[in-house]
Amino acid sequence: MSTPDNLEGVMRRIEKLLAISRGHRANPQEAANAAAMAAATMRKYQLDESAVIVARLQKGDDLGDESHVPVLATWVDPLKRVPKWARFISVGIANLTSTKAVQSFVMTKKGREACITFMGYKADVALAVRILQYLQRTMRLLRLDFQTTYTYKTMGLTSLRSYTEGMAIGICDMLRREQEAREAAARDAIEAAKTGGETDASRDASRELVLVNAKLVAVKEKYGEFKTKTSPVLSSDGFSKGYADGNSISI
Secondary structure, eight states: OOOSSOOOHHHHHHHHHHHHHHHHSSSHHHHHHHHHHHHHHHHHOOOOOOHHHHHHHHOOEEEEEEEEOOEEEEEEHHHHHHHOHHHHHHHHHHHHHTTTTEEEEETTTTEEEEEEEEEEEHHHHHHHHHHHHHHHHHHHHHHHHHHSSHHHHHHHHHHHHHHHHHHHHHHHHHHHHHHHHHHHHHHHHHHHHHHOOOOOHHHHHHHHHHHHHHHHHHHHHHOOOOOOOOOOOOOOHHHHHHHHHHTTTTO
């Protein structure tokens, strides 16, 4: 292994090249050249992108937060509290993306609104918000379909609320399965390496575990511990259909 005299300088150069490769200002050729140079530098010193990220996290860099106001219908007034479905889903998203989710407030055109704020590694935070936005759009469409059913036409808003809660629980189970599948794949790759020798898959799995732990430690050190509060779910008309619909969503 070739060890640089100034490892910190090399890491900064890699960080800069990676930033250029992903930036919006660079044209496709510039981005490709920057990515190739970053890859060549990492190969030369036997580094990988996870090592760069861990180094920055240990310095407290690349952490941030982003908020989203979760609504499933058109509201004229500011949202005063985070709805139950969003509280459930945000916890599952946070676990999947190695972020933390809290209920907070943000200023919008309507005024001070309740929101979900994700905190963590900036790229993970952006992903968490995109997942929440995608799930919110999907839930809106499913709710519109439910409003054409006999259950809704006979039970009204009570069944719609129950359907929405069922959908949220179904989505949470889907997110949990996704997380468990990823963790199981990583464990299997590492276990296989113990008997069959190290492979690219096992090295990637090991780096991913180190990276996830580094992210969680960095988030905890900057933002502290969070306690998640949820409300009991009351099953009634529409809940079972909502659960089945939510559980079938894929991300």
